[in-house]
Amino acid sequence: MTATTTPPQVRAETPGAKPSAVANGLVLVWRNLKRLPRQPDMVVYGTIQPIMFVVLFAYVFGGSISVGGSNDPRVYREFLMGGIFAETMAFAVASSSVGLADDMKKGLVDRFRSLPIARSAVITGRVVGDLVFNAFVLVVLMLCGLVVGWRIRSTVAEAALAVFILLLFTFAMLWVGALIGLSVKSAEVAASAGLIWLFPLTFISNAFVDPSYMPGWLQPVAEWNPISAVALSVRDLFGNPVGNRPDSFAGDHPVALTFIYLAAIIVLFSWLAVRKYQKAVTR
Amino acid sequence: MAAVEVAGLTKVFRSRKESVRALDGLDLAIPEGTVLGLLGPNGSGKTTTVRILATLLDADEGSARVLGHNVAREPDIVRSLIGLSGQFSAVDENLTGRENLWMFGRLYGLPSAQARDRAAELLEVFDLSEAAERTTKDYSGGMKRRLDLAGALVAQPRVLFLDEPTTGLDPKSRIELWEVIRRRVREGVTLLLTTQYLEEADILADNIAVIDQGRVIAEGTADSLKASVGGERIEVVVHEADQVGVAASVLRRHCEDDVGIEERHRRLTVASSGGASVLVSIIRDLDAEGVGIDDIGLRRPTLDDVFLTLTGHAAERAEATDTRRGAA
Numbered sequence: 001m002t003a004t005t006t007p008p009q010v011r012a013e014t015p016g017a018k019p020s021a022v023a024n025g026l027v028l029v030w031r032n033l034k035r036l037p038r039q040p041d042m043v044v045y046g047t048i049q050p051i052m053f054v055v056l057f058a059y060v061f062g063g064s065i066s067v068g069g070s071n072d073p074r075v076y077r078e079f080l081m082g083g084i085f086a087e088t089m090a091f092a093v094a095s096s097s098v099g100l101a102d103d104m105k106k107g108l109v110d111r112f113r114s115l116p117i118a119r120s121a122v123i124t125g126r127v128v129g130d131l132v133f134n135a136f137v138l139v140v141l142m143l144c145g146l147v148v149g150w151r152i153r154s155t156v157a158e159a160a161l162a163v164f165i166l167l168l169f170t171f172a173m174l175w176v177g178a179l180i181g182l183s184v185k186s187a188e189v190a191a192s193a194g195l196i197w198l199f200p201l202t203f204i205s206n207a208f209v210d211p212s213y214m215p216g217w218l219q220p221v222a223e224w225n226p227i228s229a230v231a232l233s234v235r236d237l238f239g240n241p242v243g244n245r246p247d248s249f250a251g252d253h254p255v256a257l258t259f260i261y262l263a264a265i266i267v268l269f270s271w272l273a274v275r276k277y278q279k280a281v282t283r
Numbered sequence: 284m285a286a287v288e289v290a291g292l293t294k295v296f297r298s299r300k301e302s303v304r305a306l307d308g309l310d311l312a313i314p315e316g317t318v319l320g321l322l323g324p325n326g327s328g329k330t331t332t333v334r335i336l337a338t339l340l341d342a343d344e345g346s347a348r349v350l351g352h353n354v355a356r357e358p359d360i361v362r363s364l365i366g367l368s369g370q371f372s373a374v375d376e377n378l379t380g381r382e383n384l385w386m387f388g389r390l391y392g393l394p395s396a397q398a399r400d401r402a403a404e405l406l407e408v409f410d411l412s413e414a415a416e417r418t419t420k421d422y423s424g425g426m427k428r429r430l431d432l433a434g435a436l437v438a439q440p441r442v443l444f445l446d447e448p449t450t451g452l453d454p455k456s457r458i459e460l461w462e463v464i465r466r467r468v469r470e471g472v473t474l475l476l477t478t479q480y481l482e483e484a485d486i487l488a489d490n491i492a493v494i495d496q497g498r499v500i501a502e503g504t505a506d507s508l509k510a511s512v513g514g515e516r517i518e519v520v521v522h523e524a525d526q527v528g529v530a531a532s533v534l535r536r537h538c539e540d541d542v543g544i545e546e547r548h549r550r551l552t553v554a555s556s557g558g559a560s561v562l563v564s565i566i567r568d569l570d571a572e573g574v575g576i577d578d579i580g581l582r583r584p585t586l587d588d589v590f591l592t593l594t595g596h597a598a599e600r601a602e603a604t605d606t607r608r609g610a611a
Contacts, residue, residue: 027390028390031375031378031382107371107373111367113338114339115387115391116362116391
C-alpha cells in the first residue's frame with residue numbers, strides 16, 4: 001500500500017472551503033493592475049491616442065464643423081468632449097480583447113481553467129482591472145478637455161452621474177471585448193478585426209459631429225446608436241452643448257435609453273463570454 | 284483503487300472538412316504514487332488525454348476518474364486535487380516568479396501568508412530564488428518551464444499531469460527538470476507524463492503506455508516492453524549511402540526479423556538471437572560484398588526499438604523509402 005510510504009507534506013484533503021468568486025476575482029484584478037507600471041509604453045500610448053483625438057478634432061476639424069447652427073469653434077470644442085469620452089471608452093474593447101487573446105495564446109487560460117476557481121473569475125478579473133485603467137484614462141481626458149475649453153456647467157450630482165455612465169459604458173464594452181478576445185486566434189487578430197467594427201459605430205453617431213447634418217437615411221442610425229445615447233447623456237449631464245436634439249425618445253430621454261442599452265449589453269455579453277470561457281480551446 | 288482510471292475514452296474533433304478521432308477507446312490505470320509515461324507520436328492523443336483528465340475538455344464517450352472523482356461530473360473536486368503543466372510555459376510574463384507562484388497559491392485557495400511561504404519554498408526547490416523578483420518575460424526557456432512546474436505544485440497536488448514537460452528545452456535544462464520531477468515523485472505524487480522522448484519515459488516512468496491513433500497498443504515497465512520486442516540487436520552503420528541496400532540483404536540472410544533502416548544515418552538495425560557468432564559472419568559477408576563499415580555492434584533493445592516495432596510507422600516508412608530508392 002503506497003499510502004504508508006507517503007510523506008506527511010503531501011496533502012490528503014482539499015484545503016478548507018471553496019474560495020469565493022470575489023476572492024479569486026480580486027487576485028486576478030491584482031494581477032491585471034500589477035502589469036500596468038511594467039508596461040509603461042502601453043499606458044503612455046493608451047492615453048496619448050485619445051489626447052491626440054481631442055487635439056486633432058478640436059483644432060483641425062473644429063473650425064469647420066457646425067453644431068446646432070453655431071460655427072463657433074469654442075462651442076464645437078465643448079460639444080466634442082462628450083463624444084470623445086464615449087468614443088475612447090468604447091475602444092476599451094481593445095484592452096480586454098487583446099489581453100484575453102494573449103492569455104489564451106500563452107496557455108494561461110488553460111491553466112486558470114484547471115484551477116478550482118469560479119468560472120467567471122478570470123474574465124471578471126480582467127474586466128475590473130481594465131476598468132481601473134480606463135478610469136485613469138478618463139481622468140486624463142477630462143483634464144485635457146479643461147485645457148481646450150471644455151467645462152462642467154452642471155451640479156456635482158449630475159456630473160457624478162455622467163462619470164458613472166461613462167464607467168458603466170466602459171464596463172459593458174469590456175465584456176464585449178472579453179467575448180472577442182476568447183473567440184479570436186491571436187492578440188493580433190483581436191487588435192485588428194476585433195476593433196474594426198468600432199470605427200463605423202463611433203463615427204456614425206453624434207460623437208464628433210451633429211447628426212442633423214448627415215444624410216436623412218443615416219440620421220436614424222446615428223440617433224439610436226448606443227454611442228450617441230451615451231454621448232448625449234453625458235453632454236446633458238455636464239451641461240454642454242448638444243447640437244440639434246432629435247425629436248424622439250432617443251433625444252428626449254437619453255439617460256434612460258443609455259441604461260437600457262448598457263443593461264442589455266452587460267447581461268448578454270457577460271453570459272456569452274463566461275460560456276465561451278468554459279469551452280475555450282487553446283490554439 | 285488507482286489514482287487515475289480511464290476507461291473507453293473516446294474523443295472526436297469535428298470540423299467542417301473532416302472529423303478526427305483523437306481518442307478511440309483509450310484505457311489507462313495509474314496506481315497511486317506511481318509514474319505512468321504516456322508515449323506516442325505527434326497526434327496520437329496524448330495531449331487530448333491530459334486535457335480531458337485536467338477537466339479542460341469533455342470526452343465523447345467513456346469515463347475518466349481522478350482519485351475516484353469523475354472528471355466530467357465533479358470537475359471542481361478534480362481541479363482541487365490535480366496539478367497541470369502543459370506544453371506551454373503558462374506563467375504571467377508581467378509578474379515576477381514570486382508573484383506568479385503567490386497568485387497560483389491564492390487561486391488554489393491558500394491564505395495569503397501561506398501562499399507567500401509556499402512560493403518562497405518552491406522558488407528555492409526549483410533553483411529560482413535569485414530570479415524571484417524578476418518579471419518572467421526575462422526568464423530563459425528552462426526557467427519558465429521550472430516556474431510553470433512549480434505553479435502546478437503550489438497546492439501539493441496528489442496527482443500531477445505533465446504534458447511534454449521538457450519539449451523545447453536544451454539537454455542540460457532537461458536533465459535538471461528530470462531531477463526535480465523525480466524528487467516530487469519520491470514524495471508520493473502520482474504522475475502522468477506524456478512525452479515523445481523515449482529516454483524521458485525510460486528514466487522517469489514506472490510504467491509506460493504506448494499509444495497510437497488514440498488507443499493503448501502496449502503497456503508495461505520499460506524492461507518488459509524492451510524484452511517483448513526480442514533480444515539483442517545488431518546495428519550497422521555503412522560507409523556509403525548506396526551500400527545500404529546491399530547491407531540490408533546481407534543482414535536478411537543472417538536474421539529472420541525485419542531490418543530497420545535509417546537511410547539518413549546509413550544505419551541498419553535488426554533483432555538477432557545469435558550473439559557474437561552471427562555478428563562475425565555478418566562482418567565477413569559485408570566485407571566480401573565490398574561494403575565499408577563505419578560502425579557495427581551488438582546492443583540491448585531501447586525504447587526506440589519498442590516504439591518502432593509497435594507503432595510500425597517510422598520503421599515501415601523508412602523501409603518503403605529504401606525499396607523505392609533501391610529500385611531506381
